[in-house]
Amino acid sequence: MKQPVGIVGHRGYSGAELIRILEHHPHVTPVLLEHREDAGGHSPIRNRPGRKTLPCTAEAVRNEGLVAVFLATPPEVSMDLAPAMLAAGARVIDLSGAFRLGTPDHYTAWYKEPHTQPALLAEAVYGLPEFCRSRVPAARLLSNPGCYPTAANLALRPLVEAGAIDRAAGIVCDAKSGVSGAGRKPSLKTSFCEVTENFSAYSILKHRHVPEVLMISGLEEREFSFTAQLIPIDRGILETIYFRATVASAADLVAIYEKQYAAEPFVRIYNPGHVPDLHAVAHTNFCDIGVTLDARTGRAVVVSAIDNLVKGAAGQAVQNMNLMLGFAETEALL
Amino acid sequence: MKQPVGIVGHRGYSGAELIRILEHHPHVTPVLLEHREDAGGHSPIRNRPGRKTLPCTAEAVRNEGLVAVFLATPPEVSMDLAPAMLAAGARVIDLSGAFRLGTPDHYTAWYKEPHTQPALLAEAVYGLPEFCRSRVPAARLLSNPGCYPTAANLALRPLVEAGAIDRAAGIVCDAKSGVSGAGRKPSLKTSFCEVTENFSAYSILKHRHVPEVLMISGLEEREFSFTAQLIPIDRGILETIYFRATVASAADLVAIYEKQYAAEPFVRIYNPGHVPDLHAVAHTNFCDIGVTLDARTGRAVVVSAIDNLVKGAAGQAVQNMNLMLGFAETEALL
Amino acid sequence: MKQPVGIVGHRGYSGAELIRILEHHPHVTPVLLEHREDAGGHSPIRNRPGRKTLPCTAEAVRNEGLVAVFLATPPEVSMDLAPAMLAAGARVIDLSGAFRLGTPDHYTAWYKEPHTQPALLAEAVYGLPEFCRSRVPAARLLSNPGCYPTAANLALRPLVEAGAIDRAAGIVCDAKSGVSGAGRKPSLKTSFCEVTENFSAYSILKHRHVPEVLMISGLEEREFSFTAQLIPIDRGILETIYFRATVASAADLVAIYEKQYAAEPFVRIYNPGHVPDLHAVAHTNFCDIGVTLDARTGRAVVVSAIDNLVKGAAGQAVQNMNLMLGFAETEALL
């Protein structure tokens, strides 16, 4: 029999993607939790009859026996809801940035608001399975990684650990995202006529995902330049990463990746000189990574690509749920 | 009375843009020269009756008294046509890469084919008016700059000359272009279903526009990393340029630009911390430049934006024609 | 010396298009009137220094001597502003639906609100120049046609007048529009992720533009089926019109159009069997019309295409202004 799991924020793009994935999961069944914050507006997934809906209350979660609750909500809502969901006996997987950074001060510095749940912040487990897998199964509160940091850290950390990057010369991460990464709330910035036939940079050098990249990759802030940019597409993140290599060839960098990710089901490494585009990862939980290196100058370029709503949000959240509930890590994701 | 000027390659996107611009020019009138290479296929500009068409021959050019001929053709066609057009008495403005690099060897190294007109290559004047204006009026053969180099050089050269860049740490230029930059010939890479909802990098670290950037900006190849990428839009180039600054603030960089471009009609500098998007320059001959700098780390980001078919091709070609024929530089371009 | 004309609603898409067109007009210069309703938000046209701005008051209009004021505003705002602008001595060109229908009752039936200016409604001149040109020059209050009705009426009226349509069998107008037709105010319906890779119908059989089509075309409501649909593009309207013809061939229908529009600068008729697409009219004030007819069945299809922001709004408004102020009708529009 399938176990019930809750989704708060199911009218948003990440929430809708959670429904899509969980509807094909053999061991759990999604239950939609109606929270006042996202009342109004139809769901992006329509015409799927028979979905169970409950109020988003501790009582409903307990009575229904939800074993886990996904919070596809803004950070302030996640901070508000997490304690009650945990108290009701559910394990919590939070897709917001509320529980990703190490301390309340660090959170406040980047999110510009106080952290209201410092004890939970201390307890939360950061869930990038490829590097934090051992701590995930026992997590009560799982903090799902940000979309940009997922693509950046899977590309950067193996190279940093292997010493393959000349860090003194600096690392550039030029990141591009589809519009769904900005959420579903209407705004002029995400209106069709403003986005189509356009391309724009935002949060240059100060995006709140930067500390998450530093935390996992091991880089220092002064070494790292990050720019986020909006592509006129629905979904996908592609990051073009530049650095001076301490190794001689693209093959050397590929070898580092292949050693690191040999057993990983969701990371695919390309042959030297080949890089992914967004169609390669759309609607999948894969992170695809490719490397080019100019041997004459020692300059390297790594391209890392994910679907921001899958490996960058809902897919990785289910990957973490699978680990937490003891299912095969790839269940419903291949 | 208006003087006739010829356009070869008028069925391509740059050629069509030349027609659009020249139809509003008060002193010249466009004549379409039919070259065998682009026979077949309708023009992207339709339903404009009354355009004069001639065969693309020296005889027709001479008999018609064309004062200038635009070559919106591939480099090998431009090398083939330029001598005859010049011999027929027309001045030539070539939009291809045939006459941009300094020597036949340099050309062959990047374009992978021999240069068949070394004497003309030596004579050709590179036409980035903001830096080469004095030589343009007397040019017989004007080489119009490439699209990527136009945006890159307008952003880089003032900073390089002012010593505002820590060149030892390297400069990254992450460049993105609309699909019209790839030309109008059908290919799988530019098919709608392959491009829409996608984003892809190509010619990483080895794009043939790199030497043009080095030639004008004054940078060395080992200092410079360049990646070209395809945005799912029709037109526009946005380049995100990263470096370590030797000055303290974005305002210092902006001051360098403002001094350099105070009298330039087609370069617009943004206030510190603000950067352009592609809508700001679409269908215009402007290059818009904005700067961000993180004072704690000294890392700077410059964003440079143009319309690849206007300032990156046809518009700049008309700007050069205006200088060559003694018209106001901005004629038909504002 | 150029005469000043005002634009209210210059931050909207039609208003921005008015600025673009009028900046190239040899006889008038645009002045931006700041109305409280559209405060906040940048203009879609940026980086054009030197535009004059005034408060949207009768006093400013009178003191500045504005000879005309364009209202690119919602109908209720137009009803509110028109009397004051007229009293201040300016002629008014209203781009909303406020003054298009014949009577207050008719207005209320379709716009679902009372008409607050019945006297002005009675006075207003409907400005589809191709059919109402004689009344335009003397108009004090000019009502600029709706976008859908412009494309529909230019296609339908000549055929209705010529008796070329079997009206008893009914006429279908399947209309498609780019998203800019919905205005610039953010909403879920016009958010990028909701529109891209989508296509949707709205206001089926009850769009408020229907009575405008009937009024000019001469058709009866029971004969006419109209559906509006959203194309995932910025601009353009294409209408596919179906009917049973009483003539024998596409050439017969084309002949009717050619006779009607022989002297019209902004209507282009295609050869029999050929129809326009949206690229043919983008950024132009043309309405392009093409006809197909199946001789075996007598069923005909007419395709009518315009740019909704030009011939469907700002361009036609300038065409009307040219007629009202005594300039050449095509000034700034070719």
Added chain:
Amino acid sequence: MKQPVGIVGHRGYSGAELIRILEHHPHVTPVLLEHREDAGGHSPIRNRPGRKTLPCTAEAVRNEGLVAVFLATPPEVSMDLAPAMLAAGARVIDLSGAFRLGTPDHYTAWYKEPHTQPALLAEAVYGLPEFCRSRVPAARLLSNPGCYPTAANLALRPLVEAGAIDRAAGIVCDAKSGVSGAGRKPSLKTSFCEVTENFSAYSILKHRHVPEVLMISGLEEREFSFTAQLIPIDRGILETIYFRATVASAADLVAIYEKQYAAEPFVRIYNPGHVPDLHAVAHTNFCDIGVTLDARTGRAVVVSAIDNLVKGAAGQAVQNMNLMLGFAETEALL
């Protein structure tokens, strides 16, 4: 153990979609058959290791024991391959138009080429399961319906059978399709820059899918007007169908549909006055149908939407395969 099934044309869009669906099928496993016609060019589905590839020969099909072969190929290739595949013991599901029409003459009239397999044409079973289900299980050669006819016939046939349409007044089907419907071979018509920000009609009143609609819906050619149009999106078909109703309300039409489709897993009927858009059906095997009716005029509008690559091609082909091989009809499709 899974049974092997072959896919010819796996580098095309329908072929790639077949792979995607069959990779999740519990009872069959896809084998890629390499046919000379589609050599060259990568597959739209990349980075999926472990797919088995065979030459497209009768010998390979027999030796490998393929129980079925999908032909996602042009009609002339399907006519060429079908006899050999059948002779090798495989059942054939053809996605082209080769075997859809009743007679060789009928085929030649619409496809403008001779039919080379008249015996197979006579044997072929047309596979629109909602109306032809009983004949599918025993079919040796299954002809999978065209994309436009699938959406049209599911909407039209129940109403025609119920006599709910005033056929004398004519029926209009204004059809719109995403670009993937045109196949993957590069052409100017499907180049990105020609399609983006555009909308165009083609094959007006003479599309080769028309006879398929007539064949299944029961309409006569003189009653039916059909236009195909290209939407600047990847996938999806939306058809807007107009007629004069003989019933009084949208609810009456909905009742007819609900009775017809009560047990159908892949047809969803909307409440009266509501219609589908393309997001509702994207990446699904559903056909969604909605109805509006203006009671004053008796004019009705039906909107029918499918994903052209799923219910319009690969999904329906798998639905037919499920019926032919005795699996649950919805296997791998929900």
